[in-house]
Amino acid sequence: MGCATLSAGQFKYTNKPVIATTPNNNGDSFLPNAIVNPVILPRDHLHLAAAHTVVKNMQILLLILPKPLKCGSLLTAILVVLTLFGCSDPTPSAPFCRSVPTALPDNVSSEGAACLIRVNNSALLIRHRLTGKLDFPAGGREGNETLQCTAHRETWEETGLNVEVGPLLSLTASGMPVFNCTADSSIARLPAQFDAPDWSGLEVKLLEKVDPFLLSEDELRFADDLIPLRDAYVKAGKLPVADHPLY
Template identity: 30%
Template sequence: MVFKLGKRVSKYLILILFFMSSFMVSASEETKTEVVSPHIKGALCYIKADDKVVFVDEVFTKKLSLPGGTITANETSRKAAERETWEETGLVVTAKEILTQTETAVVYHCTPDSGVIAFTASDEQGFHALPAWFAPDFRIEVNRVLLAYTDSINPQQYRYPEQYAQQVLNHDIPNAPIQYIDSAISAAPPVHQFELPIIQAIQSSIVQLPETISNALIGTLKIVNLSSSIFGVLFLLPLLVYYFGGKSILHLTFIGIVTVSITLLIQLGLKYPRPFIYQPSLQLTDPLGFSTPSIHAALSVVLIGYLFHVWRKIYDYESIWGCLFGVIALTLTQGISSVILGEQFASDVLFGYLIGLFTLWHYIRLEGKPSITVKLVMLHPALWWASFIGLSFLAYQLHSIQLANIAAVAFALLLSLSSLLKTQRLDSPYLTIKLIICWLTGGVILFTQPFWFPLLVQSSMSGYFTQCGLWFVLTYMIIKISCIPK
């Protein structure tokens, strides 16, 4: 009897001890959250796998950081670290103990619930990319998700170099499970699965050429690929203003902005990755955003179609044909170049052509209706104010730096409206000098950007405004130079 009573008592004691230990663990977790310094606004996750650490390459600052972000209202720092890590990397993690606290953030030891998947191939610095295209912020706020040895990173590559040692180094925690893969082709849509081996075969044939020829060919493809970008249009602006006048350029730029905005919104809706996201060895350029549809392809169709539409009205109809075939050939070459460089799929380029044709057809159709004064509406400041405000709102809501850049271009056009309206065709002297000045200035800004950009950028917000400011300054400067009167 006594034995049975003692056995029953011991069973209750074990249950009581179990609940007490659970309560103490829970209390300990809460205490760890409560001891976070009140001035700290950020929470980061330290994820270790194969003795390497997961980093994110930020779009705005162009620096590396541990995954994480701002603690929102009514959110614990632990939950903020878990939420931000999912949004940036696609990893579902559990934040455990606090590893350290710095002036800006608390760093948690985080374990991924399903382990880490990384590509076998590494870049020149030894970084392994993670297939993270399904993460909400991927290619919007985060350019890449990387797995790297901590001693292979220069502290200056880190967003907060003075905090690199404290946030990243000397944390003795266990490794999370990891799996290396050669590619993620099977995760691509069927049409892209068909195209990826073709892109790989073409790149392999180029690499097998003599090194000098291979490098020259890749360099040429990169230059041709930029020809149909917004930067390409800006560099041709003095020439376009000279032959077509300021009013026609306002029509062209508005149609271009509409086309690029539609294409970007479709990209953000589909979120189909670029070819090199599925297979990192294909990456020869580093463009922002997503793959489908191609912005360059859509913009090139609008540019060529509109200029042909205007040329046949104001110049000799026959004189355009030779130039037209050359420009179409350049456009097709640009599309092929973007595919070979691993930047686009061929289906993305075709999709872009369709969007460009659709937008251009609608403009020409509306312009032909006598009851609709399309030309006058496009020259009115109210339209440009509405475009700037609308694009800024979309950029803020969607966190898209590309839409913000387009908003900056629209604002530069708005402030230059009077200059463009006054400039008539064939009324802009010193065309060659203007082209040289625009090309040299734009080239210097673009090629020196990696050196001066990090000096101006100390946070995501400053990076955001610096990038937009670059587009605004470049657009405004080129317009003003193009419109210098006789």
């Protein structure tokens, strides 16, 4: 597919982490080592699915270029981005959404969803590349998919795991639902840290199995998620074996 361009006015609506950058001191260099002052946008700016889709299809980090910008520098920036990341989407299509029908409370109005994957005495989280902090596998709804299928797809895109999405466990401080998600039992045999799939490399640095009660707020990408994370972890541990096959 061809490349597309988002205006600076559109980037704030995407629900994937995006970098807005400022130039270096001479104002005209945009090679990667000249980019400074990254600004990380929240994961749940979810109001314009079309802009999100364009960003995902391009699989690039959106660069907000300053004005005025010399023509040669603009061309350099474009070539660098296209060379490093390309304009095609390398992410395989998500498998069929496996979910157990669950009625959600009336107060759930979020357009995003997350998975809590409990593996024995730990929770599987992603190590966010841009912040270096931990987070749920999570993201924004696409089209008319259910929030459970949003959690399923986002977990596939960020971890490569084809989970089964079960009941609601908790809500984050922003109101995003966190669902119980189960993966193949072989995940229990993986080390405490292991690589994310290649296609998620722009967003995810590592996958990590951690004890939520040994984490501090500072270790999470969103500090307010610590209590919802712990609540979800505890509730997942109380589910019947049929709902949590890793036990």
